[in-house]
Amino acid sequence: xxxxxxxxxxxxxxxxxxxxxxxxxxxxxxxxxxxxxxxxxxxxxxxxxxxxxxxxxxxxxxxxxxxxxxxxxxxxxxxxxxxxxxxxxxxxxxxxxxxxxxxxxxxxxxxxxxxxxxxxxxxxxxxxxxxxxxxxxxxxxxx
Amino acid sequence: xxxxxxxxxxxxxxxxxxxxxxxxxxxxxxxxxxxxxxxxxxxxxxxxxxxxxxxxxxxxxxxxxxxxxxxxxxxxxxxxxxxxxxxxxxxxxxxxxxxxxxxxxxxxxxxxxxxxxxxxxxxxxxxxxxxxxxxxxxxxxxxxxxxxxxxxxxxxxxxxxxxxxxxxxxxx
Numbered sequence: 064x065x066x067x068x069x070x071x072x073x074x075x076x077x078x079x080x081x082x083x084x085x086x087x088x089x090x091x092x093x094x095x096x097x098x099x100x101x102x103x104x105x106x107x108x109x110x111x112x113x114x115x116x117x118x119x120x121x122x123x124x125x126x127x128x129x130x131x132x133x134x135x136x137x138x139x140x141x142x143x144x145x146x147x148x149x150x151x152x153x154x155x156x157x158x159x160x161x162x163x164x165x166x167x168x169x170x171x172x173x174x175x176x177x178x179x180x181x182x183x184x185x186x187x188x189x190x191x192x193x194x195x196x197x198x199x200x201x202x203x204x205x206x
Numbered sequence: 207x208x209x210x211x212x213x214x215x216x217x218x219x220x221x222x223x224x225x226x227x228x229x230x231x232x233x234x235x236x237x238x239x240x241x242x243x244x245x246x247x248x249x250x251x252x253x254x255x256x257x258x259x260x261x262x263x264x265x266x267x268x269x270x271x272x273x274x275x276x277x278x279x280x281x282x283x284x285x286x287x288x289x290x291x292x293x294x295x296x297x298x299x300x301x302x303x304x305x306x307x308x309x310x311x312x313x314x315x316x317x318x319x320x321x322x323x324x325x326x327x328x329x330x331x332x333x334x335x336x337x338x339x340x341x342x343x344x345x346x347x348x349x350x351x352x353x354x355x356x357x358x359x360x361x362x363x364x365x366x367x368x369x370x371x372x373x374x375x376x377x378x
Contacts, residue, residue: 133361136357176350177350180350180351180353180356181366183353183356184353184356184357184360185357185360186357186360186361188361189357189360189361192361192363193365196363
């Protein structure tokens with residue numbers, strides 16, 4: 064599954080901010096993940112409008128996570144930036160009205176369903192646990 | 207784990223896992239194996255959560271869990287006689303080509319006792335039973351639209367496994 068750049072920026076920003084109690088600047092987040100600071104700033108503004116992050120201006124200003132980490136899911140974040148796992152999504156394409164087209168749609172809809180179920184079951188808090196487990200696994204010799 | 211190792215572990219550990227289970231949790235409730243008087247409350251809580259009363263199912267599961275050598279674990283969280291939650295699991299081996307693993311068939315928590323770690327403590331207790339019985343893998347199956355339950359198991363660390371569940375309607 065290939066995510067759009069803005070979606071990846073948003074997920075990284077939310078995870079980074081949720082993992083920290085205080086504020087972080089867009090520059091700090093951009094540097095860690097090798098992101099474009101300008102693009103990240105736009106994404107953060109969008110997340111701010113959605114109430115997921117809060118910004119403060121001035122010296123020491125930055126962003127902080129404003130959501131509920133145990134409730135906010137990957138799907139909530141991702142679907143702001145792109146349609147995710149919407150069965151039957153997209154424009155009508157040649158062949159859609161044939162039996163073969165409908166059969167193909169059944170299979171692709173199954174995949175979309177699973178994608179949606181997966182992303183809607185993983186909260187920010189769960190993602191941070193997965194990050195910690197991944198870090199531990201990587202730290203083990205041969206991990 | 208070989209077949210022989212699995213059976214040795216089964217004989218050695220299953221009794222110990224059950225009888226060492228009763229534990230008072232920091233939140234002042236007890237996690238222990240289910241007793242007959244718990245059954246009505248389990249049936250009632252399950253019916254509240256799922257919308258379908260299944261008294262016969264739970265009675266059979268309870269009786270199976272009490273058979274000598276049973277690898278079924280039927281645990282409850284109880285506080286002053288009030289049932290806060292329950293879970294049912296079993297060690298199954300070689301079905302679907304799977305090595306021995308612990309299946310969690312059901313977990314239910316009183317909606318009024320949620321967000322107090324009851325589900326997590328029941329899950330941990332079940333994992334302890336499985337671990338002491340010698341298995342190192344747990345599995346469950348969740349309806350795709352049961353977001354709350356799926357989020358719960360995800361938060362405990364479960365990820366998609368190597369099996370895919372398939373089904374079809376039989377033509378009459």
